[in-house]
Ligand code: CP
């Protein structure tokens with residue numbers, strides 16, 4: 001059975017920790033200039049309906065470093081659902097490539113792609129979720145603080161795809177997550193309800209407020225993202241008005257824990273959701289966060305694409321151990 005990565009909700013905590021262990025190992029090998037071609041001869045297709053710097057480059061570099069290859073397909077190349085049905089496109093691609101990363105406008109299109117493709121499909125962002133981003137973020141915090149359980153994260157801004165994935169990630173990993181959004185820009189209700197249902201088991205707490213100061217109070221992490229996500233550009237003027245006050249600036253940083261770490265998924269609109277001073281200041285871990293997209297996505301690729309045909313009784317991690325050991329021989 002192939003395994004997709006559509007949402008953090010579909011992963012167990014153990015699987016997330018497995019990604020992080022492997023990402024740590026791969027990051028170490030890269031820094032030591034040790035080759036780690038765990039996906040020789042494998043090809044990854046990248047389908048992007050929207051622009052990207054980080055996601056595209058990190059997946060392409062990841063495949064190169066793992067000894068495989070990536071093919072970038074821009075919207076004009078394939079036009080899934082227009083030039084041919086999503087099913088036909090997915091079934092064709094599955095005959096040639098070993099995995100697909102897709103960045104789509106609608107979440108439904110990604111789900112359809114995953115349904116028809118017989119190779120793993122990885123969510124490279126939809127209007128609903130951005131799981132690879134948040135896995136990279138969680139890994140970064142794990143690295144910086146040595147733990148995730150009990151951390152306090154204040155998200156300030158739009159209850160968008162990144163915020164939705166954060167709800168799932170926080171619920172899974174036992175994080176106290178407060179999202180401060182202007183009225184009308186709260187995270188997806190269904191996502192919130194599902195994440196909350198999971199939070200009980202991990203002692204995570206999830207809260208939505210309209211007060212940025214509440215998100216900042218005692219926060220170990222302050223997180224923000226653009227006020228206007230891709231696909232909502234026509235709302236930009238209205239959003240610029242509605243989001244006034246939902247900025248991470250020096251005053252908000254002062255309201256948080258003295259060692260607060262500031263995060264942003266990027267791209268940033270400096271002077272809007274975050275000031276230059278904070279983005280480039282001593283609390284910012286934004287570039288580490290961006291770097292870690294590479295290491296975590298390499299772990300995801302190895303886990304999803306590196307699995308040889310296996311019996312249902314063999315879990316991912318047994319297989320993973322075999323792959324890593326084989327590469328060390
Ligand atoms: N954070 C992120 O996904 O960036 P890109 O849109 O540049 O891929």
Ligand code: NVA
Pocket residue numbers: 125160161162225226228229230265266267
């Ligand atoms: N919320 C942003 C994230 C970009 C990586 C967007 O969807 O445009």
